[in-house]
Amino acid sequence: MSPVKVTLSRLDRLFLARVADQAERYQDVVDQIKDLASLSEGLLTVDERNLLSIAYKNLTSNLRNGWRTIDTLEKKGGHTQRQISLMRVEKQRIRDELVRACKDVVDLMDSQLIPFASPGEEKVFYSKMKGDYYRYLAEFSKGESNDQSGAKSLDAYKWAYKHALTTLEPTHPTRLGLALNFAVYYHDIMDSPERACFLAKHAFDAAISVLSSQGTKALPVHTVEDTLMILQLLRDDMILWAGEFM
Template identity: 60%
Template structure:
């Protein structure tokens, strides 16, 4: 894709005002960090897209994390709202009036539309620019995991046949990322652990298979603990991974309980 078409895509896809492409990379990064602190996540995305335009989709770790966190915060709000209304619909299924049911359905459809638009924007950015430009190793794993995450979000609130299509694409993305992580990252690397966690969540939430979720989570946990027990392992790397290891443990306990009760 030519620089002109890349710039056109990134500028027209932003939900904020048009980005001033004459702003320097450092200025864009500073503006993105300020917007992040102010919780103006669409502005964060606009500034990082500006950087992508000027750098042929090559982002630093800090820039990449700002983009990821911005999209995560936007979609997390939508997903929470969707789940709230979904639970309300189930609770009110027998007692609510048809007007209440209709209003809940309409509100849920609005949330689905917003979540779908955001998720599709993310995966298009990943598939057209960030993944093709990514270096082998941690960077490629990070972006491919992110691709799997957003197709999973699409699958969560979609109905067949779209749900099956999104679920299959999410699975393919996770498998590719995990295979690449196994060959390029050590078992206790936080990006590899984060991928294992989200891949296990996919099996539990999308495939309704706590057994496969437990198998993947336990395998990742056991390998990471074995590596981290080595005296030569970096303490700093371990600190970065501790939170994810705890989440893996918590989910493993929860899912094991589900299997025992079934």
């Protein structure tokens, strides 16, 4: 019996994406949301956008963690040269898969999502994602590829941050999340804990100033938890990084 062809509506695809997310089938989530983006000319709802972001995050986090686990095992020593060679082969396989996933993200951002995003939070969100995945590429690339990915990550972060400063409140979680990841870029890719601390402190102080004068009641109810969580992460990173240059 030949399979029955079913025409899927937008709600059908969103439902399937949510089911795939619950089943931890993150590539299936990506595929459904990418189809939605194509059908809707790059316009995604907040729910669709968040599902896409979480799916890509899980896909790449698993790969990054896998590579680091094998790298740690390799560095522990006590392995034969043959075993070391096999571990390096596996690390290269993981790196290649990670590169494909990251390039898939930035291609989607550039071709379908950023060009049609609304000014403000949506534009910042997608540009931040672009910066994040170029940063991951820079982490696992070597030589000229590392330099190119690092430069593209910096460009995306700079544009997003400049746009965020003029369109989003200092307490907005998307603006704070961008500041956090941009600071991580300066620390991890540029090897500059001082610049990372400066950026993190600027974002932290601006948000705290608002909260000191207005309190959390001034924040939308659905953002309070995210805002406070990111502020804590900024604070923790500042303390950690400050010890590296003071």
